[in-house]
Amino acid sequence: MKVLNFGSLNIDYVYGVDHFVKKGETISSRSLHVYSGGKGLNQSVALAKAGADVYHAGAIGKDGMFLIDVLKEAGADTTNILIQDEPRTGNAIIQNDVSGDNCILLFGGANRSIKKEYIDTVLNGFEKGDYLILQNEINNNAYIIEEAHKKGMIIILNPSPLDEEVKELPLEYVDYFLLNEVEAAGLSGLDPNDLEAQQKLLHVLHEKFKNAGILITLGEKGSIYSDGNKTIKQEAIKVKAVDTTAAGDTFTGYFVEGLVRGEDMYITMNRASIAAAIAVTGKGAAPSIPGREEVEERI
Numbered sequence: 001m002k003v004l005n006f007g008s009l010n011i012d013y014v015y016g017v018d019h020f021v022k023k024g025e026t027i028s029s030r031s032l033h034v035y036s037g038g039k040g041l042n043q044s045v046a047l048a049k050a051g052a053d054v055y056h057a058g059a060i061g062k063d064g065m066f067l068i069d070v071l072k073e074a075g076a077d078t079t080n081i082l083i084q085d086e087p088r089t090g091n092a093i094i095q096n097d098v099s100g101d102n103c104i105l106l107f108g109g110a111n112r113s114i115k116k117e118y119i120d121t122v123l124n125g126f127e128k129g130d131y132l133i134l135q136n137e138i139n140n141n142a143y144i145i146e147e148a149h150k151k152g153m154i155i156i157l158n159p160s161p162l163d164e165e166v167k168e169l170p171l172e173y174v175d176y177f178l179l180n181e182v183e184a185a186g187l188s189g190l191d192p193n194d195l196e197a198q199q200k201l202l203h204v205l206h207e208k209f210k211n212a213g214i215l216i217t218l219g220e221k222g223s224i225y226s227d228g229n230k231t232i233k234q235e236a237i238k239v240k241a242v243d244t245t246a247a248g249d250t251f252t253g254y255f256v257e258g259l260v261r262g263e264d265m266y267i268t269m270n271r272a273s274i275a276a277a278i279a280v281t282g283k284g285a286a287p288s289i290p291g292r293e294e295v296e297e298r299i
């Protein structure tokens, strides 16, 4: 089965800092590294490394050609990627602190120049039963979801970063939601700080999205998946974090690969969790995503 990832491609400028810069403050960074990134690209790299037949669609400027090489090297198909004269490739300013945490400022650039004609052309290459995965860093996601639904594609949404626009998408067509706690709370309308409400999260989400599978990653508490009938819990793997960037994307890529293959859900979640744990021990987004062999060795 083919997996189409219609998603962002970013150049990540990663600054090593002692602490995140505060309002009105100027600080010096310890280092600057330039990496390939973007939630879309990272997830395609993870999908391809996990072994999925993944096709990446999205747009870059001429300054982002190396991102195509990164995807190709991982094993993803890049023939659909649009290279624009203007605007430039999307980028992210990432502060990476001493504990490995990050904060990210995005510039959409070419990621926000996705036109309907281009979407139609890309979708022509896919058919009923193929998978579509989307994040929330490109424009025209609503149109992509509607057209993919008409074709009978299976739609997976990782609405990250969550904003108000996500709630306007035709979410009733989504077959699988891949969420972190904040996104899950945002979509459900429950208070993320209310512990009791957290217990109700899955229930409320299933009420809203009746036929969808819902995965929630819970950080140090692992992850939980429910198809509405049965719920599967998986414990987190503890490691010392160097850089948490793209840990979620790594989980997503490995999770979707298992989902597409119809593998036992617990085994899929466990493998995705190990892949994400390895990713946080390396620097950068896409460069830290481990290959299948390394992940299998740790199982």
Ligand code: RIB
Pocket: 008, 010, 011, 012, 036, 037, 038, 039, 040, 042, 091, 092, 104, 137, 245, 246, 247, 248, 249, 285, 286
């Ligand atoms: O999820 C990590 C990614 O978020 C980074 O690579 C950055 O580009 C942003 O899209």
